[in-house]
Amino acid sequence: xxxxxxxxxxxxxxxxxxxxxxxxxxxxxxxxxxxxxxxxxxxxxxxxxxxxxxxxxxxxxxxxxxxxxxxxxxxxxxxxxxxxxxxxxxxxxxxxxxxxxxxxxxxxxxxxxxxxxxxxxxxxxxxxxxxxxxxxxxxxxxxxxxxxxxxxxxxxxxxxxxxxxxxxxxxxxxxxxxxxx
Amino acid sequence: xxxxxxxxxxxxxxxxxxxxxxxxxxxxxxxxxxxxxxxxxxxxxxxxxxxxxxxxxxxxxxxxxxxxxxxxxxxxxxxxxxxxxxxxxxxxxxxxxxxxxxxxxxxxxxxxxxxxxxxxxxxxxxxxxxxxxxxxxxxxxxxxxxxxxxxxxxxxxxxxxxxxxxxxxxxxxxxxxxxxxxxxxxxxxxxxxxxxxxxxxxxxxxxxxxxxxxxxxxxxxxxxxxxxxxxxxxxxxxxxxxxxxxxxxxxxxxxxxxxxxxxxxxxxxxxxxxxxxxxxxxxxxxxxxxxxx
Numbered sequence: 001x002x003x004x005x006x007x008x009x010x011x012x013x014x015x016x017x018x019x020x021x022x023x024x025x026x027x028x029x030x031x032x033x034x035x036x037x038x039x040x041x042x043x044x045x046x047x048x049x050x051x052x053x054x055x056x057x058x059x060x061x062x063x064x065x066x067x068x069x070x071x072x073x074x075x076x077x078x079x080x081x082x083x084x085x086x087x088x089x090x091x092x093x094x095x096x097x098x099x100x101x102x103x104x105x106x107x108x109x110x111x112x113x114x115x116x117x118x119x120x121x122x123x124x125x126x127x128x129x130x131x132x133x134x135x136x137x138x139x140x141x142x143x144x145x146x147x148x149x150x151x152x153x154x155x156x157x158x159x160x161x162x163x164x165x166x167x168x169x170x171x172x173x174x175x176x177x178x179x180x181x
Numbered sequence: 182x183x184x185x186x187x188x189x190x191x192x193x194x195x196x197x198x199x200x201x202x203x204x205x206x207x208x209x210x211x212x213x214x215x216x217x218x219x220x221x222x223x224x225x226x227x228x229x230x231x232x233x234x235x236x237x238x239x240x241x242x243x244x245x246x247x248x249x250x251x252x253x254x255x256x257x258x259x260x261x262x263x264x265x266x267x268x269x270x271x272x273x274x275x276x277x278x279x280x281x282x283x284x285x286x287x288x289x290x291x292x293x294x295x296x297x298x299x300x301x302x303x304x305x306x307x308x309x310x311x312x313x314x315x316x317x318x319x320x321x322x323x324x325x326x327x328x329x330x331x332x333x334x335x336x337x338x339x340x341x342x343x344x345x346x347x348x349x350x351x352x353x354x355x356x357x358x359x360x361x362x363x364x365x366x367x368x369x370x371x372x373x374x375x376x377x378x379x380x381x382x383x384x385x386x387x388x389x390x391x392x393x394x395x396x397x398x399x400x401x402x403x404x405x406x407x408x409x410x411x412x413x414x415x416x417x418x419x420x421x422x423x424x425x426x427x428x429x430x431x432x433x434x435x436x437x438x439x440x441x442x443x444x445x446x447x448x449x450x451x452x453x454x455x456x457x458x459x460x461x462x463x464x465x466x467x468x469x470x471x472x473x474x
Contacts, residue, residue, distance in 0.1 A: 016194055034192030036238070058226040059297050060380070071270075071299040077222050078300070081195045081240065127295065145379035146294025 020080050024049070025093030033080045040064045040075035042083070043090060051091035051119050062147030065120035065127075066090045072127035074146070091119035094126065101167040102126055102160075111160030113151035121147045125161050134165060197240045201247075201352055204239055205330045208350060211237045217352065219266055220300040222293075223309050242266060246333075246354050247304065250275055259360035265304025265353045269314075270295065272303050281360040284369040284388065288317035291373045294380040304353045307338070315342065315413040316388035317371050319405035321358050328352040339415045367392035367401065370468030374460055376451065382409035384452050387464045397428040402469075404440070406461045410449040416465075418443045423469075433470065437462040 020031045024047060031046050040057075043049045043066070052075055053063040059074040066075045067089040094100040102125050105111065112118040121144065128135055128143030135143065140161050149157060196215075198204040208215050215237035218224060228234045241247055248264040250271070261281045263272065272278055272289035279286045292298060292306065292313045306312030307325070315338070323338045329351055338356075361369070371388040375381030385408045392401040402420050407413035419439040426432050440462040448454045 016192060018195075035195040036192040036234070058229050059222060059293075062294070062296060065296050068299075072296045073299055074296045077225050077297070079195075079221065079225075081197075082221070082242075082300075124295070142379065143295060146296050 018081060020084050022083050022085065023087040025089060035079065035081040037080040038076055039078035039080065039083050042080060043075060049090050049092050053116055053119060062120040062124060063117050065123040065147065067123060067127060072124055091123060094122065101171060102164040105164035105167055106160040109160040109163045110156045117147060117149045121149065121157060125164060129165065129168065193234055193236055193238045195238050195240055197243050199243050201244055201328045201354065204241060204244060204352060205328065207239045215239055217241055219302040219305045222297050222301040223305060250277055252277065255357065261358045261360060263303055263356045263358065265302060265355055267303050268299055269301045269303060269306065270298040273298065282321060282358045283361060284317045284321055284371050285314065285358060287371050288314045303356060307356065308353050310342065310412065311407060311409055313373055313383050313386045316386050316405040316407050318356065318358065319413065319415050320369055320388040320390045320403050322403060324357040326354040326357065328354050342413045370471060372464045372468060374464065384408055385457050385460050387461055387468065389465055389468050391469050393428065399423050399426055399428065404465055406444065408457065411446045411457060414445055416440055416443050433466050437466055440465055
C-alpha cells in the first residue's frame with residue numbers, strides 16, 4: 001500500500017482531526033480521527049475489531065499487541081499519526097481458511113484460561129516465529145517478556161509455543177513433500 | 182490531556198517537520214507548549230500517569246539526518262554513527278553494532294520488551310536522561326551530535342548528562358560510538374538490576390570498561406551507573422583512584438567505598454539509596470574482576 005503521511009495539524013482550540021489511511025488485515029481503511037488517538041481505540045471502537053484487548057494501557061501487559069508493518073507493537077502506545085500509511089495485522093487477521101497453527105497450538109495445549117491475554121500472546125508468538133523458526137526456550141521467554149498472563153503460570157503457554165513450532169515445521173515438511181510430488 | 186480509556190480529550194497538534202531547522206523553529210515558536218517526539222513510548226506512559234501532554238508534539242520521524250547507521254572515521258578513529266531515530270530493536274539486532282559496539286547490543290536487549298523496542302528509539306532513551314543505554318554508552322565513551330538551531334555540535338555523553346535542562350531544546354541527531362578495540366585487552370561489562378528478570382524498570386544499571394596491562398595494571402577505565410529513578414553518572418573520581426594501580430584485593434575494597442561515596446542516588450519507594458550504592462559498588466567491582474582480573 002502506498003499511502004503518504006499527511007499530518008500537519010494546525011493548533012486550534014478545538015481538537016484537531018486528521019484523515020488517517022491504513023491497511024488493517026488486508027483491507028484499506030480511512031478514518032477521521034484525532035492525531036494522538038490510540039491505535040487500540042481505533043481498532044476496537046472505530047473498526048470494531050475487539051479481538052485486540054487492553055488492560056495496563058502503558059505498554060506493560062501486551063494484551064493490545066498487534067503487528068504494524070510486520071513488527072510487534074503495543075497498540076496502546078501507537079498514536080494515530082504514527083499508524084498512518086502502515087499495514088496493521090490484528091488477531092482477527094491471522095486465521096485464513098482455518099486457524100493459524102499458533103492459534104491451534106494454544107487450543108491443543110491449553111495455553112490459556114480466561115483468554116484475555118491470548119490475542120496479544122499469539123501476536124507476540126507470531127512475531128517471534130517470523131524471526132526464529134526454531135527458538136530456544138530462552139528466546140521464547142524473551143519473545144513473550146512483554147506479555148503478562150495472570151492465570152496459567154506460563155507453563156501451558158510455553159508448551160503451546162513449542163507445539164506451534166512443531167506444527168509449523170511439520171506443515172513445512174508436508175508442503176515440501178507435496179511440492180515434490 | 183490524554184486519558185485512559187476510550188475518550189480522547191484535547192488531542193495535541195502533531196507537527197512533522199522535514200528537517201532539523203524546521204523542527205527547531207517549531208520548538209522555538211511554541212516554547213514550553215511543545216515537545217519533540219520520536220517513538221513516544223515513554224512519553225505516553227507519562228501522560229497516562231497524569232503528566233500533561235503539551236499542546237504541540239513535534240514529531241522528528243521524517244528528519245533524514247536522524248536516521249541510519251553508518252561507519253565513519255572521525256579524527257582517525259573508527260566510529261559507528263547511529264541515527265537518533267534508530268529503534269532499540271535495530272540497535273539490538275544490527276550486525277554492524279554487534280561487531281563494533283557489542284555492549285550497546287547487550288544494553289538494548291535489556292530494555293523493555295520486543296513490542297516496545299520496535300518503537301522506542303536510541304535517541305529517546307538517551308534524551309529522557311534515565312535510559313538503560315546510557316551507562317553502556319558512557320562505558321564506550323560515546324559522543325552525541327546535537328543541533329542547536331544553527332549547527333550540529335559534538336559533545337561527549339559524559340558532558341551531556343551533566344548539562345542543565347536547557348539541553349532539552351537541543352535536538353539529538355545521532356550518537357557516535359567509538360569502535361570497540363578487541364586487541365588491546367580492554368573489556369566491557371554491563372549489568373542491569375531490576376525487580377524481575379525481564380521487562381522491568383531498572384533499579385540500577387551499571388556498565389564499565391577496563392583495560393589492563395599483562396601485569397594487571399589498570400591502563401584505562403570508565404565506570405558508569407544509572408537507574409529508572411537515579412540520574413546517570415560517570416564515576417570520575419573512582420576512575421582516577423584506580424587508574425595506574427595494580428589490581429588487588431585492597432584496591433578493589435577501596436574502590437567499593439569510593440563508588441559508594443561518589444554515587445549520587447536517591448531513595449525511592451522500592452529501594453534505599455544505601456542499597457543502590459552497595460549494589461552498584463558490588464556489581465561494578467565484580468565487573469572489573471570478571472573482565473580484567
